[in-house]
Amino acid sequence: MWTQPTRFFRRFKCRNFWVNRQSAALTVTATMFLLVACSSQEAGDSASQSSAQPVGSQASANAAKDLDPAMDFDLVLFANEEHQAGVQISLSGFAGDPVVLNFWFPSCPPCVAEMPDFELLHQKFKGDGLKVIGVELLGLDSVEDGQTFVKRLNVNYMLGPDQTADDSGQIVMDYKITGFPTTLFIDRDQNIVRKWTGALNLEKLEELTLAIMN
16 A cells, blocks of 8 residues: 555645656655565554444444544546536435445556445446445646546446645545545445545455445
8 A cells, every 4th residue: 555645646646746747656656566575464443342232222233332433525526438527416415324435546457456346336336326436646646637536447326526626635634644545434414434545455344334235
């Protein structure tokens, strides 16, 4: 996984640290390949459940108290076979549905490696109401890079750049994302049940997703 703080990317963009984006992408790609061995590790998460829990309704009440609410955000979607370019969604619009929220960017090899499995997850569970959302970090890659990448990889769940009219990176900062890829599993009440930093395969994705489907 890539573990530099998000603001590191923003300094690169604002100060023109590299001569051009292509050389930046090559540098980061090389670094990420050195770090990819760590990408399967799970990040510490306050939403993780203890193995010893009370039973019955009290257990549910205690578990709910330990969960952090997911912050609402708006996202303008890339075009793919299932979504039109420019359509705006909000997390709050999916209240009542389980959500898998993935943070990624095209120059991140572990991000790229797991995205076909996110597509398989989307196709398998979309009929059950699951919403898979990908948020692109901007900085090393542009909005145009993201759209080109989505088309080339042929992924059809909801994806869009972390950008508003006057700013970028707000969703990433609100969720305190410092490693890429990072995936959040959000239940039907819009609470964060699990946060995973590092690449996920389909088997683990399904396991963690089933925990928010009930």
